[in-house]
Amino acid sequence: MEVDTLRRNLLRWYRVHRRALPWRENPTPYRVWISEIMLQQTQAKTVIPYYGRFLERFPDVESLAEASERDVLELWSGLGYYSRARNLHRAAKRITEEHREFPGDLPTILALPGIGRYTAGAICSLAFNQVQPVVDGNVRRVITRLEGIQNGPPEELFWCRMSAWIPAKKPSAFNQAVMELGAMVCLPSHPLCSRCPVEELCKARKLGIQEKIPAARMKRAAQQTQVAILIIEVKRRILLTSHLKPAIVPGEWGLPCSRILRGESSIEAAEAQCRRVLGRNLPLLPCAKISHSITHHRITAYGFFWSGNLQTVRLRETDGYRWATPRECGRLLTSSLFHKALMECRKTVPG
Ligand code: SF4
Numbered sequence: 001m002e003v004d005t006l007r008r009n010l011l012r013w014y015r016v017h018r019r020a021l022p023w024r025e026n027p028t029p030y031r032v033w034i035s036e037i038m039l040q041q042t043q044a045k046t047v048i049p050y051y052g053r054f055l056e057r058f059p060d061v062e063s064l065a066e067a068s069e070r071d072v073l074e075l076w077s078g079l080g081y082y083s084r085a086r087n088l089h090r091a092a093k094r095i096t097e098e099h100r101e102f103p104g105d106l107p108t109i110l111a112l113p114g115i116g117r118y119t120a121g122a123i124c125s126l127a128f129n130q131v132q133p134v135v136d137g138n139v140r141r142v143i144t145r146l147e148g149i150q151n152g153p154p155e156e157l158f159w160c161r162m163s164a165w166i167p168a169k170k171p172s173a174f175n176q177a178v179m180e181l182g183a184m185v186c187l188p189s190h191p192l193c194s195r196c197p198v199e200e201l202c203k204a205r206k207l208g209i210q211e212k213i214p215a216a217r218m219k220r221a222a223q224q225t226q227v228a229i230l231i232i233e234v235k236r237r238i239l240l241t242s243h244l245k246p247a248i249v250p251g252e253w254g255l256p257c258s259r260i261l262r263g264e265s266s267i268e269a270a271e272a273q274c275r276r277v278l279g280r281n282l283p284l285l286p287c288a289k290i291s292h293s294i295t296h297h298r299i300t301a302y303g304f305f306w307s308g309n310l311q312t313v314r315l316r317e318t319d320g321y322r323w324a325t326p327r328e329c330g331r332l333l334t335s336s337l338f339h340k341a342l343m344e345c346r347k348t349v350p351g
Contacts, residue, residue, distance in 0.1 A: 001201060007174060014181075018176065019044075022048060028102075030061050034054060037084050041080070041081055058075075061102060062096055069086065073085055073086075074331055074332075078336060081295075104128050104130075121175075126172050133166050138178070138180075138186070141214055143157075143158050144214040145191065148207055162175075191210050224300070226260040229270075229304070230270060231303055231341065232278070232307075233305070234307070235323075236326075239323060240321065241255070241321050249338075270304040284304035284305065287304065288341050288345050292336070294335075
């Protein structure tokens with residue numbers, strides 16, 4: 001590999017073609033960190049509005065550390081993978097308690113909750129302009145094609161290549177250039193080789209195998225799950241619980257729900273859940289059937305509605321229950337599964 005040509009061409013291309021993304025303006029460690037965590041498993045166009053709102057509400061690590069976990073999760077609502085938000089919050093607390101400012105060395109950053117090798121490298125490189133390589137899916141694909149690698153190489157090979165290629169001058173721009181090339185030109189199924197600044201160096205292009213490598217990874221088979229959801233309404237308030245089962249549904253608050261066991265019907269599961277929560281049977285009305293995906297789970301959810309008075313039932317927040325107005329439901333429910341259930345229910349049971 002002609003490393004000087006690779007660096008020169010990539011840096012020149014990046015200067016002209018890079019996307020204007022909000023986290024690229026004023027790349028402080030905090031801003032880079034938030035963006036990198038949000039961008040895990042999530043596309044840039046989805047992240048942009050969340051990033052803006054998050055930075056407006058928590059402009060620095062201190063404001064994030066002082067916030068309640070509930071406030072952080074609320075702003076994360078809809079982005080999914082909620083452990084990312086919890087870890088951000090924990091890490092912000094750790095930074096304010098143990099360091100005077102955002103740490104600037106790789107081992108200390110790596111020790112923070114929710115930060116792995118990629119994110120630590122990205123913070124060091126993008127925010128502190130340190131000569132630290134970063135390897136994500138885009139970088140792996142670009143390296144695989146540039147080098148014409150036809151078997152699945154060990155992960156370490158990608159880190160070695162980036163370590164060897166990253167220049168002492170402009171390490172941040174170089175890392176971003178490789179990632180941007182993977183995101184915009186060296187696309188997974190149809191790479192746009194005629195627009196590529198390093199086409200002349202690319203072995204896969206020379207061999208005509210750029211669309212064949214890297215081989216697509218076998219997708220993990222989706223797990224089918226069925227759940228019964230209770231929508232219990234008293235005086236226009238809906239019952240929420242923090243005892244969320246099954247655990248695959250994320251968020252602090254949710255509608256009472258339970259997995260439908262083998263051989264059990266949806267109404268039997270809903271009635272059993274009703275007895276567990278309220279200690280009695282209620283005449284439940286089927287009101288929704290929703291398909292929803294969470295990571296590799298395909299969920300079919302059956303909603304059951306009941307509205308009336310429950311004078312003798314006491315459900316307290318300290319026991320993990322609360323009655324929420326529709327507005328509070330919008331704020332507290334972080335899984336879109338529950339929002340879909342409420343919406344379907346409103347259509348079936350108007351008023
Ligand atoms: Fe990717 Fe094509 Fe560029 Fe090679 S020439 S790096 S396959 S876009």
